[in-house]
Amino acid sequence: MEILQGLITSMLPTIITLMSGLFSWGLIELTKYIRTKTKNEAVNDAVSHICHTVDTTVKEIAQTTAKEFGSGKLSKDAKLALKALAINKIREQTPDVIIKTAGMAVNSVSGFIEAKIEKAVLELKAKG
DSSP, X not given: OHHHXXXXXXXXXXXXXXXXXXXXXXXXXXXXXXXHHHHHHHHHHHHHHHXXXXXXXXXXXXXXXXXXXXXXXXXXXXXXXXXXXXXXXXXHHSOHHXXXXXXXXXXXXXXXXXXXXXXXXXXXXXXX
């Protein structure tokens, strides 16, 4: 019994050191997980904000040009001008921090915005 007690007593500092090391490691991993989760949520929110802004802007422009847009009588130049107008409005309505955050998820935020505009226009055309 004394041998077991002596062994436990001599191993206690090692066990305590090992346990505090594991605890520290666990805290570090938990901190990394929380940072990654928070970063991912911020990126998703930024992308969602841009998508919503694109949809709203395209609908607003479509309403103001309803006659021309609905009849399909827009010239290529007019379509490019409307696309440029949409891009400018979206850029004005989207804070730089959102654009920067969304840039973590896509290579080109401008390209992403243009693609979303084209998709929104096609969806409007499909609805008639």
